[in-house]
Amino acid sequence: MHTNKEYDILEIVHNHPASIRQRELATAVDLSLGMTNAILKKLVTKGLLVMRRINSRSIQYALTGEGMLEVARRSTRLLKRTLKSVVEYREAIEQLVSKIKGEGYDSICLQGPSDIDFIVEWACLKQKLNYGTMAGQSGRQLKRKSFKH
Numbered sequence: 001m002h003t004n005k006e007y008d009i010l011e012i013v014h015n016h017p018a019s020i021r022q023r024e025l026a027t028a029v030d031l032s033l034g035m036t037n038a039i040l041k042k043l044v045t046k047g048l049l050v051m052r053r054i055n056s057r058s059i060q061y062a063l064t065g066e067g068m069l070e071v072a073r074r075s076t077r078l079l080k081r082t083l084k085s086v087v088e089y090r091e092a093i094e095q096l097v098s099k100i101k102g103e104g105y106d107s108i109c110l111q112g113p114s115d116i117d118f119i120v121e122w123a124c125l126k127q128k129l130n131y132g133t134m135a136g137q138s139g140r141q142l143k144r145k146s147f148k149h
Contacts, residue, residue, distance in 0.1 A: 005029050006039055007074045010048060013061045014071050020061060043067070090119050097123040106130060 008029045012020060020028075026036035040061070043049035048067035052060045063071065093116065100108060107130035110117055117133060124131035 003039075005031060006043060007070070009036070009039055009043065010063060010067055010071050011074070013049060014063050014068065018060055022059065025061075086119075089116055090123075093119050094123045094126070097127050097129065101127045101129055107132065109134060 009025060012025060012028055022036060022040070023033060025040075026033045029036065031039070040049065040051065044051055046066075047064055048070055050062050050064055052062070054060050097108065097120070108120065108124055109132040110120060111134040114120070114133075121131045
């Protein structure tokens with residue numbers, strides 16, 4: 001079992017194999033330099049990471065084959081959880097939009113930025129509702145995308 005910080009370090013090393021310094025790594029994973037060093041040594045002991053001394057002040061880190069497999073496994077699990085969440089949000093939004101349509105409304109307008117606006121827009125198209133967004137915090141501009149009956 002690996003901690004999230006261990007996985008985070010593996011991913012960062014995977015994405016920046018030749019360029020990351022221990023101090024930058026510690027900052028990136030929000031750990032002390034000493035704790036980061038301890039985790040790096042643990043990952044080397046587990047065979048997930050190799051360290052190579054470049055000079056007296058620099059060490060290069062690289063993932064082993066097993067380390068790459070760990071990053072791939074974590075990425076796969078994260079992708080599965082994300083897709084499951086998207087499906088759950090989509091289903092909840094579809095139910096809400098259907099309820100709004102059933103109450104006699106003919107449009108939905110989102111105010112402010114949203115990471116799920118594409119799901120709301122899709123649900124509105126499916127229910128034949130007009131969809132729009134209000135740009136900015138003031139809510140003065142309306143960008144409307146109308147459904148053609």
